Amino acid sequence: MNGSSDKTRPLLRFEGVVKRFGDVPAVDRVSLDIHEGEFFALLGPSGCGKTTLLRMLAGFEQLTEGHILLDGQDIGDVPPHRRPVNMMFQSYALFPHLTVAGNVAFGLKQEALPKSEIESRVSAMLALVRLEGYGGRKPQQLSGGQRQRVALARALVKRPRVLLLDEPLSALDRKLREETRFELVELQQRLGLTFIIVTHDQHEAMIMADRIGVMNRGQLVQVGPPSEVYEQPNSRWVAGFIGDINLIEGRVAATGPQGTEIKSETAGRLHAAQPADVSLGTSVWLAVRPEKVSIAAHAPEGSQTNVFAGKVADIGYLGNSSLYKVKLDNGLVMTAVVANRTRLLERPIGRYDRVWLSFPSDAGVVLTR
């Protein structure tokens, strides 16, 4: 099979995929293209349908509606054992009655390859995941991190067109998880494979993936590179799910090439650099990331747009940065995160101090949903 000949055709295409269990849609009208060599992350809260989407791709769930195309071919009727995709299960699903080498060789034996080839591929794969010398052990005799690598090796040795990873790091402790993130990315780039990873951890998705698909209640709500999803969320829900966000409600007073003017009953005049594609008077939210908000002990001079006065309600020291929760005079609570660059502020801002928050016009995103 040679699917890469046509550069413009996606390796994998979901077309209006729906999966209902009873009447409840677990996956709702998902359409998505994934390209050869991509590291794609499906991100969403628990229960949003990520695993179900992967299982449909692997062939364990039938689609209620829609199509899944691999290399342009509809794979809806292909049984799991004939699909050129492999899955790394969330529980790893290692065979307890087989050794590590037996687990890794299992998939190759199904292809009835010559014994010598199976042996050489298994040992090469064990070396790749740094498990040389562990081939004779049973999975029960391994640590969590080693089991994870066996599961990875077992799926990779089949040289799948797409490798599916269902929460591959969730069973590891934090330190190991952080190391393994980079190892996975490195492995994917070295082998030039297509990975689809499922995770509920936005840091994980942002660090590893080339593109992220954010899911909520079965729907794919936004797809894009990590920076785009973070900087240009398309809804309040996505903005809040990918990191912290300040939301200020208001109505559009003017919009055009010079940006969007928002009038808020509580927060005064706001300005965002981007034009908004809405009619005047529409109710919108201006979303600002806390690290884009600056905090000062004096009222800024000049323009009073995007400026709010308030009192520090709480301070959180995060080591490399500090987090200020400020109760504004209009009743809103806004958060500002400031990097701790210098060791001593000349006059540190304390609790209950009167402060002014401000952010530049290009910091905010206008959201209509």
Add this chain to the structure above:
Amino acid sequence: MRRGLSAFNMTAVALGLAFLYLPIAILVIYSFNASRLVTVWGGWSTRWYVALWNDEAMLEAAWTSLRIAFLSATAATILGTLAAVVLVRSGRFFGRTAFSGLVYAPLVMPEVITGLSLLLLFVAIEADRGFWTVTMAHTTVTMCFVAVIVQSRLLSFDLSLEEAAMDLGCPPLRAFLTVTLPLIFPAVAAGWMLAFTLSLDDLVLASFTTGPGATTLPIRIYSEVRLGVKPEINAVSTVMIVVVAVGIIAATLISKRGVVAR
């Protein structure tokens, strides 16, 4: 306070064990009785075992029983495992409740009724009663026990293991045979052992469904006892007890090993 058996507990355990095993112990001891009179102790001897060895009819009955037990246990294990897989795996299908009820019913059905209904069935279809009808009757009943044992193991079986096998290129049936079956094997083996011992000591079903020429050991013993207890009966009973005990101990050990390996 010492954590041990109090005098009361000790007595309770002793009485309980005595109640359960004293009759068996007496039977075993009296099988080594030298005296011809069953109730009179005449010193140690193995003469009744020698007599048993020369009792062709009794040995024939034992051989028949062993063959029936082996065949019916094997058939019951295959059918019971299939029933368990269907009940655990296939979710809801038309008639599922009825099917699971039907699988369990023979467990609680009085044996006399099962025996009678099987007899009526065999008469109705004009089957020659004998070896094969007893085997079928035993398969019917012991299959339910196998289904229950295997089902409980399958319920705790992680289905993603079988899915992983399919994902790696294994067709469904082969995935079941190479991954699931080895992992539930302790339960299957325990089911076979139980079916074997149940068949070996069944009197009621065999009496209903057997015919001339196929006398099982329990039937033989029972008919001899009615003419008075011979010490030889004690000997054959002792042999039976040993066979059954070995079977049960083996089944227990196998299923324990399965738990540890999991």
